[in-house]
Amino acid sequence: MQEAQQAFAHDEVPIGAVVAHKGRIIARAHNLVETLCDATAHAEMQAITAATNFIGGKYLPDCTLYVTVEPCPMCAAAMYWAQLGTLVYGATDEKRGYSLIAPKVLHPKTPVLSGILENECSVLMKQFFQKKREHK
Numbered sequence: 133m134q135e136a137q138q139a140f141a142h143d144e145v146p147i148g149a150v151v152a153h154k155g156r157i158i159a160r161a162h163n164l165v166e167t168l169c170d171a172t173a174h175a176e177m178q179a180i181t182a183a184t185n186f187i188g189g190k191y192l193p194d195c196t197l198y199v200t201v202e203p204c205p206m207c208a209a210a211m212y213w214a215q216l217g218t219l220v221y222g223a224t225d226e227k228r229g230y231s232l233i234a235p236k237v238l239h240p241k242t243p244v245l246s247g248i249l250e251n252e253c254s255v256l257m258k259q260f261f262q263k264k265r266e267h268k
């Protein structure tokens with residue numbers, strides 16, 4: 133949530149992600165699409181890269197990735213490639229969420245927990261897009 137709020141403050145779509153390893157946060161990231169002018173700079177992609185840098189290996193089997201909004205298919209695929217241990221997310225993304233578009237893209241054995249702080253996560257998104265509409 134803190135990372136999502138940072139994204140919000142920088143006029144980025146407010147999505148934040150952290151990666152935990154053995155109860156310790158090893159990577160924190162938020163959406164940087166506007167900042168980096170890179171449509172693939174989603175919070176989860178940044179978090180995976182930071183976590184693998186921290187671990188010093190390309191796989192994250194003992195890690196849990198927490199993200200405020202359901203990952204898109206690209207990020208879910210990245211989690212597959214990184215062999216992520218567990219995925220936890222807040223709000224469902226009813227338009228771009230992987231579970232709707234490509235439910236098989238995440239590794240079938242990856243445990244998924246959803247709906248954690250769902251309301252807080254989705255309210256932040258709604259506030260952001262409302263602000264965007266008002267300022268157009």
Ligand SMILES: [Zn+2]
Pocket residue numbers: 174176203204205206207208
């Ligand atoms: Zn994504």
